[in-house]
Amino acid sequence: MSDFTIKRIDYDNFLPSLKLAEDVFMEFEAKEYPKEGTESFRAFLYCEETEKRFLCKNLIVWGAFDGNRQIATFAIRDENHISLAFVDKDYHRKGVATSLWKEALSHIMQNERVNEITVNSSPYGFPFYKKIGFKETAEEQLSDGIRYIPIKYIIERQ
Numbered sequence: 001m002s003d004f005t006i007k008r009i010d011y012d013n014f015l016p017s018l019k020l021a022e023d024v025f026m027e028f029e030a031k032e033y034p035k036e037g038t039e040s041f042r043a044f045l046y047c048e049e050t051e052k053r054f055l056c057k058n059l060i061v062w063g064a065f066d067g068n069r070q071i072a073t074f075a076i077r078d079e080n081h082i083s084l085a086f087v088d089k090d091y092h093r094k095g096v097a098t099s100l101w102k103e104a105l106s107h108i109m110q111n112e113r114v115n116e117i118t119v120n121s122s123p124y125g126f127p128f129y130k131k132i133g134f135k136e137t138a139e140e141q142l143s144d145g146i147r148y149i150p151i152k153y154i155i156e157r158q
Helices: 011-028 035-046 048-055 096-109 126-131
Strands: 005-008 059-066 069-077 081-087 116-121 141-143 146-154
Touching (some): 005 096, 011 048, 011 059, 011 081, 059 096, 126 146
Parallel strands (some): 081 116
Antiparallel strands (some): 059 069, 141 146
């Protein structure tokens, strides 16, 4: 496992976090999508609504860092929906995504009203989510050129 730190992303690191997500998407997922899908993904990343959500704290973003280099980004919107989860290729299968998931889950668990976490997982990311306990809620779908599998994680409170 590599040494890395996790921290909440501030405004200065917001755009670099989105760029990291775009770069990883383009390398690992875009080839499986029609042109419309890559355009939709980029539009989502860089739209005014995404920035507004971040500024209003309705989009919470964490980053994993190896020294000063950001190696991953993970975001939650609307208190319980994972909207971004991307890890630099050099850090795949080194515990980075799992550590970010645990950080996000800890944050979400502070809200007693939330009892499930949702994500529209890419086919590429689906095995990771399945491994950490997410379950399919519907078959793979296609919307605006984006392929995804709706899944959810049930929070079990003691």
